[in-house]
Amino acid sequence: MILESINKVKLYRLLFSFDEGLAKEKRAHSCPFCGAPLHTSNYKRTPRGGPDDIPEMFSIRHSLCCSAENCRRRVLPPSLRFWDRKVYWSIVILVTVVLQQDRTEGYSAGKIIKMVGISRHTLKRWIHYFKEVFPETERWKRIRGRIGAEVDIGQIPSSIILFFIERSGSAEKALTSFLQLFSGGADVF
Numbered sequence: 438m439i440l441e442s443i444n445k446v447k448l449y450r451l452l453f454s455f456d457e458g459l460a461k462e463k464r465a466h467s468c469p470f471c472g473a474p475l476h477t478s479n480y481k482r483t484p485r486g487g488p489d490d491i492p493e494m495f496s497i498r499h500s501l502c503c504s505a506e507n508c509r510r511r512v513l514p515p516s517l518r519f520w521d522r523k524v525y526w527s528i529v530i531l532v533t534v535v536l537q538q539d540r541t542e543g544y545s546a547g548k549i550i551k552m553v554g555i556s557r558h559t560l561k562r563w564i565h566y567f568k569e570v571f572p573e574t575e576r577w578k579r580i581r582g583r584i585g586a587e588v589d590i591g592q593i594p595s596s597i598i599l600f601f602i603e604r605s606g607s608a609e610k611a612l613t614s615f616l617q618l619f620s621g622g623a624d625v626f
């Protein structure tokens with residue numbers, strides 16, 4: 438059920454529309470470095486791991502640029518689709534790690550690697566991130582207070598996804614909620 442989500446174009450459309458909203462919100466503010474107005478300065482990305490038929494526009498990274506001649510700094514709005522500079526879609530990374538942690542869906546590491554087209558090393562790096570790095574981040578501290586105490590910290594992100602699935606009854610809603618929290622873009626609950 439979770440794996441199917443990453444092949445649904447409509448989910449990418451939904452994530453794109455969230456990102457569009459976040460970019461609009463950010464644009465309403467001024468440059469954090471000099472206070473000048475911000476201009477739109479989107480650019481193309483070619484994220485990996487999603488279905489082949491995703492319309493190109495859903496791969497555009499919303500971005501802003503300071504309008505002041507002597508500043509011109511780039512300001513990146515939060516994104517549900519892109520996770521920093523990682524080359525895979527955020528949702529692909531998330532689903533991959535969840536499937537690896539939560540064996541109830543019956544996917545072995547070898548199977549996951551093949552399906553998503555990643556190396557064993559990449560999978561290890563993502564798992565390591567959620568196990569060792571993520572619990573120490575500001576991102577996690579921000580999320581922690583918003584979810585129930587019953588969530589098993591040793592099993593994030595899958596424990597959070599399962600918790601959200603229980604509440605919403607939908608894998609796609611659960612994944613979207615997680616990405617909203619993860620990106621820091623919105624208050625979901």
Ligand SMILES: [Zn+2]
Pocket residue numbers: 468469470471472473503504505508509510
């Ligand atoms: Zn500026």
